[in-house]
Amino acid sequence: MASERVPELALLRSEAFPKLLTSARATFHGARPTGRIVLVDALRGFALLGLFLVHCVEYFELYWRHPEPSHIHNAVDFLFADKAYAVFALLFGYSFFLFINGRGRRQADVSGRFAWRLLLLVAMGYFNSLIYVSDILQVLGLLGLSLLLFNRLGNRTLLILSVMFLAHPHLLIHTFSALISSEEGNKSQLYWMLYAKTAEVFAHGGFLDVVRLNLWQGQLFKWAYIFETARISSLAALFIWGLLLGRIGFFTEPDRFLKQRRWGILLSVMASLLLHALLDFYNAASPMQSHAAAKLSLANMLESWAALAMATAGVLLFVEAFSLSLCRRFLALFAPCGQMSLTIYVGQGLLGVTVFYGFGLGWYQDMGQGRALFFGLGAFAAMMLFAHLWMRHYRYGPLEWLWRCGTYRSFDVPLRRQLSSRRRASAV
Numbered sequence: 001m002a003s004e005r006v007p008e009l010a011l012l013r014s015e016a017f018p019k020l021l022t023s024a025r026a027t028f029h030g031a032r033p034t035g036r037i038v039l040v041d042a043l044r045g046f047a048l049l050g051l052f053l054v055h056c057v058e059y060f061e062l063y064w065r066h067p068e069p070s071h072i073h074n075a076v077d078f079l080f081a082d083k084a085y086a087v088f089a090l091l092f093g094y095s096f097f098l099f100i101n102g103r104g105r106r107q108a109d110v111s112g113r114f115a116w117r118l119l120l121l122v123a124m125g126y127f128n129s130l131i132y133v134s135d136i137l138q139v140l141g142l143l144g145l146s147l148l149l150f151n152r153l154g155n156r157t158l159l160i161l162s163v164m165f166l167a168h169p170h171l172l173i174h175t176f177s178a179l180i181s182s183e184e185g186n187k188s189q190l191y192w193m194l195y196a197k198t199a200e201v202f203a204h205g206g207f208l209d210v211v212r213l214n215l216w217q218g219q220l221f222k223w224a225y226i227f228e229t230a231r232i233s234s235l236a237a238l239f240i241w242g243l244l245l246g247r248i249g250f251f252t253e254p255d256r257f258l259k260q261r262r263w264g265i266l267l268s269v270m271a272s273l274l275l276h277a278l279l280d281f282y283n284a285a286s287p288m289q290s291h292a293a294a295k296l297s298l299a300n301m302l303e304s305w306a307a308l309a310m311a312t313a314g315v316l317l318f319v320e321a322f323s324l325s326l327c328r329r330f331l332a333l334f335a336p337c338g339q340m341s342l343t344i345y346v347g348q349g350l351l352g353v354t355v356f357y358g359f360g361l362g363w364y365q366d367m368g369q370g371r372a373l374f375f376g377l378g379a380f381a382a383m384m385l386f387a388h389l390w391m392r393h394y395r396y397g398p399l400e401w402l403w404r405c406g407t408y409r410s411f412d413v414p415l416r417r418q419l420s421s422r423r424r425a426s427a428v
Contacts, residue, residue, distance in 0.1 A: 038335045039322050040251050044091050045334030045387075046318065048341055049380050050084030052348045056376030059364035060352040061134060065199045072369040082307035083314055085136070089235050090315065092140050093242020094251065096147045101246070111148050117407045118144050124346075124403070130211045132349035133198065133218035137342075139226060143235050150240055155247060158240045165237040168230045168304065171297045178294035189293065191224035207359040230304035238308075254319055261316050268313035275306035336387035340397025344383055351379060393417060 057063065057076045099114055118141045125137025150158060198221050201213045226232050250257055279302045321327040337344050354360040355375070356367075367375070390397065394415055396404060405411050 036339060037251055038332055039254070039319065040091060040094065041335035041338030042322065042331045043087065043315065043318050043334075043338065044341050045337030045339075045344075045384075046331070047084045047087040047091070048337055048344055048348070049334070050080035051088065051345070052352075052380050053373065053376045054080045054084065055134075055348070055352055056372045056379075057369055059356045059367070059372065060132065060202075060349075062199060062203055062356060062364040064195065065203065068369055070369045072373055076373065082303070083311040085231075086234065086238055086308055086311035087315060088136070089140070089238035090242045090245070090311075092144060093147060093239035094246045095242075096144065096151070096239070097243050097246025100151060111151075113407065115145060115148060117403070118142075120403060120406045124342075124399070128346050128349060129219065129222070130214045132353050133214045133222055135222075135349060137345070139222075139235070143232070144239065146236060147239055147243065150243055155244060158244055162237040162240040165233040165240070166305070166308070168233045168301050170227070170233065171230060171301050174228075175294045175297045178297065189224070189228045189296065191221055191228055194221040194224060202353075202357050203362075203364065204358045210353075210357065210359060230300045234304050234308065251319075254323065261320060265313055265316045265320065268309050268316065272306055272309035272313055275302060275309055279303060279306055333384065333388075336391040337384055339391055340387055340400055342403060343397035343399040344387065346399060347383065348379075 053076050057073050063073075096114065099117075100110055120141075121144075122138050122141035125135050125139075125141055129135035129138060150161075153161070194217065198213060198218055201209050205213070245251065248257075254261070279299070282299065282302060318331070322331055356362070356364040387397075394401075395417055396413075396415060401413060401415050405413050
């Protein structure tokens with residue numbers, strides 16, 4: 001009866017679990033007794049660090065009111081901006097593969113359950129975005145529904161489709177339409193027009209002012225940014241890549257891809273350097289001065305390609321480093337954060353707005369880039385400590401457990417870890 005109420009217990013007894021566990025142990029010893037892949041959890045945890053550092057040096061959106069160019073901001077932006085987001089999206093697609101295939105041997109179709117799971121994520125994301133409007137949970141949840149369609153396609157079709165998404169057709173259409181019409185070409189993008197008012201409320205408004213703004217106008221600002229930049233099509237491509245990596249066993253059998261991985265590192269690093277150089281040249285040359293919107297769209301495309309190339313290099317380098325025992329010991333420290341990434345991510349947003357927004361401490365005014373970076377590092381270290389302590393005793397983070405309960409519409413989901421026989425004896 002317990003296995004019927006909690007599908008995870010049946011998964012542990014299925015044929016899929018021993019194969020997954022044995023494969024991961026045989027490569028990087030990367031699986032936990034609960035079937036989690038330490039490599040993937042660690043990579044997700046590291047992406048959380050990158051996201052948080054970007055948000056900190058950007059004062060959780062308030063940096064752009066009065067930009068403070070500095071080497072610190074440039075370094076964090078170069079290393080993590082859009083790259084950490086890309087890794088998060090990639091692993092979201094991979095998690096979909098695990099969810100569908102981990103239960104596919106027991107159920108003919110779990111698409112409905114996955115769709116329900118995503119709707120719960122959208123709801124959690126919306127409530128979180130009332131305080132921190134740039135929450136990405138809504139975006140991942142809504143766009144993640146496309147994975148149900150992608151999963152019906154073959155690998156070759158998916159690869160072609162991902163390339164089409166990375167061509168950013170909506171930006172190409174906007175660029176051509178802007179070039180045809182000089183009036184349209186000089187029009188500011190909607191998200192920039194909305195930013196001025198939203199940032200003013202974040203900086204000087206009270207808590208209820210922020211919530212009222214984020215009920216609608218803040219949401220409009222976020223979604224305008226998603227649609228008017230390369231982000232929406234990049235996310236679709238990254239979802240596909242994550243699904244494909246799951247199908248080929250990239251994270252569970254990484255030794256099989258040693259040669260391809262090292263070639264991938266070389267090519268992605270070269271592509272990243274080339275695209276960044278091209279982007280710098282493009283911005284310095286300042287073409288299409290009479291068509292500002294067209295210029296911005298092309299810049300967004302170049303930035304997205306450069307970020308994706310660098311994110312690809314980062315993922316491959318992370319996997320390569322994880323194959324080395326010395327590096328693995330350090331990188332595995334991020335795994336507990338990856339296991340409870342939903343809790344950590346929501347906590348980061350709540351902490352950030354409390355520290356930087358006007359209704360909180362208002363530190364955006366005088367913290368500076370250096371102290372913002374050190375604050376981010378220190379706060380994330382505290383989150384890592386909390387995650388390690390929590391995951392010693394519990395199977396899931398607090399929000400992960402609630403999300404899982406909602407997914408299966410039952411609170412009969414074990415939260416506490418079972419004590420080993422030795423620990424039970426010592427407790428007695």
